[in-house]
Amino acid sequence: MTHELIEKSKKHLWLPFTQMKDYDKDPLIIESGQGIKVKDIDGKEYYDGFSSVWLNVHGHRKKELDDAIIKQLDKIAHSTLLGMTNVPATELAEKLVELSPDNLTRVFYSDSGAESMEIALKMAFQYWKNIGRPEKQKFISMRNGYHGDTVGAVSVGAIDLFHHVYGPLMFESYKAPIPNVYRSETGDPDRCRDECLAALEQLLKENHEEIAALSIESNVQGAGGFIVMPEGYLAGVRELCTKYEVLMIVDEVATGFGRTGKMFACEHEGVQPDLMAAGKGITGGYLPIAVTYTTEEIYQAFYDDYQSLKTFFHGHSYTGNQLGCAVAIENIRLFESENIPEQVAKKSEELKGILEELYTLTHVGDIRQLGFMVGIELVQAKETKEPFPAEKRVGYQVSLKMRELGMLTRPMGDVIVFMPPLVSTADELKAMVAIMKEAIDEVTTGEL
Ligand SMILES: *Cc1c(COP(=O)(O)O)cnc(C)c1O
Numbered sequence: 001m002t003h004e005l006i007e008k009s010k011k012h013l014w015l016p017f018t019q020m021k022d023y024d025k026d027p028l029i030i031e032s033g034q035g036i037k038v039k040d041i042d043g044k045e046y047y048d049g050f051s052s053v054w055l056n057v058h059g060h061r062k063k064e065l066d067d068a069i070i071k072q073l074d075k076i077a078h079s080t081l082l083g084m085t086n087v088p089a090t091e092l093a094e095k096l097v098e099l100s101p102d103n104l105t106r107v108f109y110s111d112s113g114a115e116s117m118e119i120a121l122k123m124a125f126q127y128w129k130n131i132g133r134p135e136k137q138k139f140i141s142m143r144n145g146y147h148g149d150t151v152g153a154v155s156v157g158a159i160d161l162f163h164h165v166y167g168p169l170m171f172e173s174y175k176a177p178i179p180n181v182y183r184s185e186t187g188d189p190d191r192c193r194d195e196c197l198a199a200l201e202q203l204l205k206e207n208h209e210e211i212a213a214l215s216i217e218s219n220v221q222g223a224g225g226f227i228v229m230p231e232g233y234l235a236g237v238r239e240l241c242t243k244y245e246v247l248m249i250v251d252e253v254a255t256g257f258g259r260t261g262k263m264f265a266c267e268h269e270g271v272q273p274d275l276m277a278a279g280k281g282i283t284g285g286y287l288p289i290a291v292t293y294t295t296e297e298i299y300q301a302f303y304d305d306y307q308s309l310k311t312f313f314h315g316h317s318y319t320g321n322q323l324g325c326a327v328a329i330e331n332i333r334l335f336e337s338e339n340i341p342e343q344v345a346k347k348s349e350e351l352k353g354i355l356e357e358l359y360t361l362t363h364v365g366d367i368r369q370l371g372f373m374v375g376i377e378l379v380q381a382k383e384t385k386e387p388f389p390a391e392k393r394v395g396y397q398v399s400l401k402m403r404e405l406g407m408l409t410r411p412m413g414d415v416i417v418f419m420p421p422l423v424s425t426a427d428e429l430k431a432m433v434a435i436m437k438e439a440i441d442e443v444t445t446g447e448l
Pocket of ligand 1: 111112113114115117146147148149217222223251252253254255279280
């Protein structure tokens, strides 16, 4: 039976971000989950060390979330949001606005983080057209940034490995440097921040008249290797966007919903974006809902008689799906009743201490953490920060070893990703870090 399913998966499936030759060698089929663990079809259990790709909040099979979906199912599963709304989509909109930075008053739903960014880009573009400044058509994006995999989101992304091949398909965007303190010349966070802000200001000074918006991940670049931006950087970007009349699009898809110890990571810096994308944790990791937040000012630029053709002509079949919105509402209720962001902030201090001991390993070069978002960069030599040769796929080998030891995650190159569900307890965090330690040690020993 088990074997049959594996054969089927190899015969018909094509998995995202996966070299299928790797999958065929090490197949895995998950059948169930409970709390912060998942179980495969052979009954082997694994810690969900990456929250099923950065989504999960309260663990799997959280009773309240299961019940919210069942309750909604008794009424209706889906009706459209084109020209009308539904009950949970409406209730959720109010909740979402309550949670967000004050200036964000409107929400536009979609089904994935990439779409929520795509929508933010199109809104920014059309905003300037609608208010009579159509010359503002270009974007600034951050080097090493990631915003999802649709063509628009890829155009403002800048991870060579994923994005290079699609070059001819993309619209052009100006790229600004990102403050990567570990890889900076001096390693001084203030200096690194100031240099990057100065470079951004130069870019804005020269080109702001044709620039519609700037896109940036909120405080941490996720897929780019868990680059935590130095204090003051995001706030500095906000100031420059305001000064040069460029809309600021903040991508909270990975960082939003408590992941960094605040509801949204931009709160660490008191930043109010003009547009904000969120997804991942919004339904606790249950169903595909995403949201683009915007200000009343941007909303008003689209609000007019139909004949003015200022309508935002964009939407998806499943936009505002009732089941998804119902579970998102319950997820937010749990955030409040269980004080999730405060809990994460508190536990992440403990986690910092637990992670310290990984530095005793020969090949752990840098540990970057904001809340429950952790990247552990493995290097060939600590003193020189020299990376391992890419063809050794050290990060990938470590993740396979971790799987053997009972924990799932996916590395970004040689950065080991640790994104546990937000409800993980101190003991569970310790157990997971111990598995990472053993796996890193075993794989990198002898890799001198
Ligand atoms: C995951 C992610 C996205 C894309 O979200 P999907 O739901 O996978 O389309 C966009 N931006 C960031 C920062 C992400 O981490």
